[in-house]
Amino acid sequence: MTAQILAPHESMELHEALNFKTLCLAKSKLMQGIVFDQELKDLMQKDVEQSIQAIAELQAVYARAPFQAPVPTNRPTPILN
């Protein structure tokens, strides 16, 4: 089955799932610098590794969204308030 374009609704679900997993990765990584308990830190590291893998899988499918576009290397216009 060729790489089919995703249906609209599932594309938005993947948008949500990818953002959620990205934030979970960021937080689990950040928290490792704050927690005291080593076992908790180790479990967060496991979550980090699983999340990295999950993000790669999500990105691959999300790339078939109808609204996909080339991904910039950084934000085009830095926001200076």
Next chain:
Amino acid sequence: MNPDYLDPINALNMPEMADTTFATDFLIRAKEGVRNTAIALTETASPDARALLRNQLRQGIAMHQEISDLMMRKKWFHPYELNEQYQLDQLSANNTVMIGQMNLFPEDTRRKGLFDRTPDEHIRGNQA
């Protein structure tokens, strides 16, 4: 514990309370992940998207189990003895409210102008 962030008495039992809070945050993120993924799965049609989400759902359930087990072992979570859980919930709320009332970040923390430019841009060094 008291609202004075300089009082060393507040360091007493702090690591344990802090870890309880971080673990609880970790737990609710895992719960949210499982719930979101289950709902996402029921909205997907493409076979490989479904396979992916089903796999992540299983992984999420396993991670949720691991976090719950760790928390129970560490006495950070008491699903069976609810009077214990009650005490933990109220104490954590009291402590966190006190932290919320502390004046911890009074200085100017904007610092955004320090990043998005080359070091000598402000003296037009970058056009030299």
